[in-house]
Amino acid sequence: MIRRRRGTADEAASPGPAHPGLLLHAATPGSGAAGEGTADGAPPRFTDGPADVLLRRLELTVRRRLDGLLQGDHLGLVPGSGSEAGDSRTYHPGDDVRRMDWPVTARTQVPHVRETIADRELETWAVVDLSASLDFGTANCQKRDLAIAGLAAVGHLTVHGGNRLGAVVTTGERVDRYPAMPGRLAAERLLRSVVATPRAAGGRRGDLAAALDALSRPPRRRGLVVVVSDFLGDDDWERPLRGLGTRHELLAIEVVDPRELELPDVGLLTVVDPETGQTLEVPTGNAEFRARFAEGATAQRARIAAALRRAGAGHLQLRTDRDWLMDVVRFVAERRRAGSGGASR
Secondary structure, three states: OOOOOOOOHHHHHOOOOOOOOOOOOOOOOOOOOOOOOOOOOOOOOOOOOOHHHHHHHHHHHHHHHHHHHOOOOOOOOOOOOOOEEEEEEEOOOOOOHHHEOHHHHHHHOOOEEEEEEOOOOOEEEEEEEOOHHHOOOOOOOOHHHHHHHHHHHHHHHHOOOOOEEEEEEEOOOOEEEEEEEEOHHHHHHHHHHHHOOOOOOOOOOOOHHHHHHHHHOOOOOOOEEEEEEOOOOOOOOHHHHHHHHOOOEEEEEEEEOHHHOOOOOOOEEEEEOOOOOOEEEEEOOOHHHHHHHHHHHHHHHHHHHHHHHHOOEEEEEEEOOOOHHHHHHHHHHHHHHHOOOOOOO
């Protein structure tokens, strides 16, 4: 399993099923394949200027792209879902089998599902991971910028009609809670607070599990929980996430950089783990080593995806080298077409 760097360079070069290291050094603003400036489809880099100006630019981009591509009677991430029982209807292929109405099915000998009445107000809670591993990016932006952009999209898609948005933000050093408040002005204030969250000092590991536990106590009204993280490191976050899934709809936004999936051939590379301060020499010129790294990274992402499925979470992956808003559009459009109103289990 690929984890944040442990061991020595000799251990990394030895044969094995997966490379134990992960390229997680911090990128400088403007570095990477995209060159200087903000690439098309990339969120703003919040190290490049005043936060208010960049957030306004981000808001305009989100509104223009999502409003123009997702016209319809519902723009939410959980369309049509609710907790109040409605009428039964005949089962159609693709319906959520968890909503099977077994008494009616037994009585009529025809499969039926029980529809639900959508709640008039949705309370959305976002758990945002801003640990040191997010202060990294080799393409169009840092993962931290992309995590904030994902939170902005969630706010745009959910905060309307009296819906409320709150957040729990963790850096490994601190956990900040922001109460769920209605309205776009409150969502904007929340985004400004998240952008202003101090970066974690080097050598501090993130603790996503603690943030998820903080959200579950005290129990909150049923709603939508969105977890924004890279899900790297220990997998102790799965149990509290599954606990939240018993009460809430879940959406996991996984933030990924391409260098966490495969390594380029740049010779002997020295990388630094921001969460431990350890350094590791990576022989990227070795083709066998690069292949083992890619194989291990693929297996790691598969394990993360499987854990999210077990928790009952919808899974949206955003990458620093892709048009992140198009990924959001595709995800929401697929959920709307499915019409299940819940996460795939």
